Amino acid sequence: MQPTYMNCIAELGVGGAHPGGLKLTKEVLKKEKIVASTKLLDAGCGTGQTAAYIANKYGCQVTALDYNTVVLEKAKARFRSMKLPVHVHAKRGNIEDLDFADNSFHIVLSESVLGFTDADKSISECSRILKEPGTLLAIEMVLEDSISDVDNLSEITHFYGIPHLKTTEEWINMYRNAGFKHIQVDKYKPNLESHNLENSPDFSLSDEIDDQLFDVLRKHHYYMKKYDNILGFRIFYCNK
Amino acid sequence: MSRYYYDLCNRHRGKAVEITTRDGRKHRGIIRNVDQRRVFIQPLGGGRRIGGFGYGFYGYGPYGYRPGFGYGVALGAIATLALLPWFWI
Ligand SMILES: C[S@@+](CC[C@H](N)C(=O)[O-])C[C@H]1O[C@@H](n2cnc3c(N)ncnc32)[C@H](O)[C@@H]1O
Numbered sequence: 001m002q003p004t005y006m007n008c009i010a011e012l013g014v015g016g017a018h019p020g021g022l023k024l025t026k027e028v029l030k031k032e033k034i035v036a037s038t039k040l041l042d043a044g045c046g047t048g049q050t051a052a053y054i055a056n057k058y059g060c061q062v063t064a065l066d067y068n069t070v071v072l073e074k075a076k077a078r079f080r081s082m083k084l085p086v087h088v089h090a091k092r093g094n095i096e097d098l099d100f101a102d103n104s105f106h107i108v109l110s111e112s113v114l115g116f117t118d119a120d121k122s123i124s125e126c127s128r129i130l131k132e133p134g135t136l137l138a139i140e141m142v143l144e145d146s147i148s149d150v151d152n153l154s155e156i157t158h159f160y161g162i163p164h165l166k167t168t169e170e171w172i173n174m175y176r177n178a179g180f181k182h183i184q185v186d187k188y189k190p191n192l193e194s195h196n197l198e199n200s201p202d203f204s205l206s207d208e209i210d211d212q213l214f215d216v217l218r219k220h221h222y223y224m225k226k227y228d229n230i231l232g233f234r235i236f237y238c239n240k
Numbered sequence: 241m242s243r244y245y246y247d248l249c250n251r252h253r254g255k256a257v258e259i260t261t262r263d264g265r266k267h268r269g270i271i272r273n274v275d276q277r278r279v280f281i282q283p284l285g286g287g288r289r290i291g292g293f294g295y296g297f298y299g300y301g302p303y304g305y306r307p308g309f310g311y312g313v314a315l316g317a318i319a320t321l322a323l324l325p326w327f328w329i
Contacts, residue, residue, distance in 0.1 A: 016328070190327060
């Protein structure tokens with residue numbers, strides 16, 4: 001196993017592996033109309049913290065998709081161990097090439113996922129499987145517009161496995177091109193030092209954890225501080 | 241047995257915590273399991289210090305460490321228990 005950021009999240013089994021954690025997820029969902037008949041896809045669900053929360057809170061039809069089998073198994077174990085009021089459909093798949101029919105979902109939620117993919121492909125797939133009207137909710141890391149120091153960027157993109165770090169403008173254009181007509185953007189400013197307990201992620205650890213993954217954690221911490229003023233976080237509400 | 245810490249640890253299974261024991265030692269790691277007498281925590285970093293936000297995670301195993309199980313801290317020895325936050329992208 002490669003000591004990558006993504007494998008680190010997978011082996012540690014981090015739940016809520018996105019800026020803002022479950023607390024921000026709750027705030028974002030509160031703004032949407034979600035009822036029992038709502039069909040919702042959590043695209044890149046990780047260990048399923050969000051999908052479990054949605055099933056529990058809204059009792060709607062949740063599908064949780066990820067292409068990483070380590071996290072998907074942990075998500076399934078989570079769903080099994082909780083007494084959820086509805087069944088969460090856990091499915092392995094690639095967001096860049098989904099095997100759902102057109103117009104299948106009312107809401108696609110994607111928390112810190114699209115940025116790790118070929119976003120042209122994954123956004124247009126999200127658009128294709130959404131009904132009309134339908135909403136894509138995405139929490140993403142952005143490059144703050146003012147900076148153009150390309151040397152720095154490769155250190156970040158390489159470490160996190162991000163093909164291209166996009167500005168807010170670039171993201172908006174991609175959503176537009178994929179057919180989303182109304183795009184609202186909110187800024188999320190994390191407080192890295194805050195001891196907010198609702199942001200405390202849960203972990204479901206694999207039995208043997210490679211020591212190298214702790215080096216990855218250390219580096220992640222270091223980069224978040226080092227690039228604090230270059231990296232920003234946004235919530236995109238995209239309607240088609 | 242300490243009912244209070246038993247319940248608290250159970251509720252926070254899978255969370256990263258900092259436990260201070262009555263002897264003043266700090267134990268930072270993830271709660272893996274709890275039994276009648278002990279809470280088992282997985283030190284992140286196998287004894288080496290690793291960075292978290294505003295604190296270091298480190299673990300040492302005075303009570304015997306077993307991979308996959310973590311090491312046990314007696315519930316009766318716990319003075320304080322706090323959840324540790326983290327930031328992911
Ligand atoms: C930073 S994690 C976020 C996980 C989860 N959304 C959360 O908030 O905890 C990114 C997730 O996206 C998944 N992922 C990345 N690229 C993917 C793709 N092309 N198809 C499906 N899942 C993908 C990874 O396996 C990982 O679980």
